Amino acid sequence: METLLFDAKNPGATDAVAEILKRGGLAAIPTETVYGLAANAFDGEACANIFKAKGRPGDNPLIVHICDMEMLSDVVSEVPEGARLLAEKFWPGPLTIIMKKSGKIPMVTSANLPTVAVRFPAHPVAREIIKKTGLPLAAPSANLSGSPSPTTFQHCVNDLMGRVDAIIDGGPCSVGVESTIISLAGERPVLLRPGYVTLEQLRETIGEVELSKAVLEKLGEGEKVLSPGMKYKHYAPKAAVSLVKGSSEKYVNFVNEHAGEGVYALCFDEEAPVLKTKTVTYGSEFSDAEQAEHIFEALRELDSLGATRVFAHSPKITGVGLAVYNRLVRAAGFDVIELD
Ligand code: AMP
Numbered sequence: 001m002e003t004l005l006f007d008a009k010n011p012g013a014t015d016a017v018a019e020i021l022k023r024g025g026l027a028a029i030p031t032e033t034v035y036g037l038a039a040n041a042f043d044g045e046a047c048a049n050i051f052k053a054k055g056r057p058g059d060n061p062l063i064v065h066i067c068d069m070e071m072l073s074d075v076v077s078e079v080p081e082g083a084r085l086l087a088e089k090f091w092p093g094p095l096t097i098i099m100k101k102s103g104k105i106p107m108v109t110s111a112n113l114p115t116v117a118v119r120f121p122a123h124p125v126a127r128e129i130i131k132k133t134g135l136p137l138a139a140p141s142a143n144l145s146g147s148p149s150p151t152t153f154q155h156c157v158n159d160l161m162g163r164v165d166a167i168i169d170g171g172p173c174s175v176g177v178e179s180t181i182i183s184l185a186g187e188r189p190v191l192l193r194p195g196y197v198t199l200e201q202l203r204e205t206i207g208e209v210e211l212s213k214a215v216l217e218k219l220g221e222g223e224k225v226l227s228p229g230m231k232y233k234h235y236a237p238k239a240a241v242s243l244v245k246g247s248s249e250k251y252v253n254f255v256n257e258h259a260g261e262g263v264y265a266l267c268f269d270e271e272a273p274v275l276k277t278k279t280v281t282y283g284s285e286f287s288d289a290e291q292a293e294h295i296f297e298a299l300r301e302l303d304s305l306g307a308t309r310v311f312a313h314s315p316k317i318t319g320v321g322l323a324v325y326n327r328l329v330r331a332a333g334f335d336v337i338e339l340d
């Protein structure tokens with residue numbers, strides 16, 4: 001398949017992408033979280049092609065992106081009170097809300113679930129494209145299934161060239177990790193995936209929110225999962241990755257003792273100068289937002305540098321750090337080394 005490449009800065013680019021989507025095609029588009037691989041959410045065949053292009057398991061549902069509240073009433077059967085409060089505070093923005101779906105959402109889009117995940121993105125290019133198509137767009141991350149999510153145009157090109165109809169450049173993503181996902185479809189609100197909108201902020205807005213066990217821990221064989229995406233190995237570079245917990249001092253000493261060929265430290269900016277191994281940094285120890293912005297780029301960089309063994313320093317698990325930890329512990333296949 002020929003993949004057309006666009007730059008959102010050029011006149012006519014978003015119109016051309018909207019036309020491709022209206023015709024049932026696939027296009028990778030920028031959002032503030034990560035790039036998404038978009039298709040018409042109402043078109044089952046187009047959505048089935050998203051799964052094919054990404055190599056995504058068919059039981060992992062897609063997030064549907066809207067550009068106004070009118071579209072919301074088209075994709076869900078009811079809007080719970082909590083969703084109204086959250087939408088008022090965090091939309092447009094990096095928050096996905098799971099609600100009961102409307103009859104217009106095909107089974108492939110929601111992977112046979114009676115619910116649908118909905119987000120109203122803030123990125124101007126994403127919003128423009130949704131508006132121009134006049135359709136809600138199903139869009140999971142625009143990477144090959146299993147590899148780190150794409151936060152730049154080049155990441156999408158690397159993964160999807162020849163597999164999709166179009167890729168449009170809207171610059172690097174500012175948030176860097178996928179949206180926070182909260183389910184309001186059950187009896188109690190549950191945080192299924194942490195992101196830039198934090199658990200603390202959600203609780204301030206709607207009261208008690210449960211933290212799904214799958215956020216921090218590996219699920220046991222046969223355990224019920226609320227968010228199918230959480231059960232797959234994810235975000236992993238080719239190297240064997242361990243997530244190391246402990247103070248900077250202990251981390252640096254530990255890694256220096258394990259220096260060797262192909263060994264890399266995935267560390268905070270402040271630690272790089274005192275490490276004896278090669279390093280890839282993912283932001284300051286003191287900025288969880290910076291860590292989120294850089295984590296996927298850093299994981300991809302380890303691959304391009306040929307790392308074979310990686311010791312990643314664990315972030316704190318409060319605020320946005322919970323999202324960074326959630327991605328890293330999956331990249332490490334839950335291999336955690338405790339130094340304390
Ligand atoms: P991605 O866009 O690649 O980050 O994947 C979307 C994420 O949303 C996956 O982890 C899915 O499991 C989750 N998701 C989408 N729809 C639903 C739903 N109806 N119920 C629970 N999780 C969902």
Ligand code: MG
Binds near residue numbers: 141
């Ligand atoms: Mg994904």
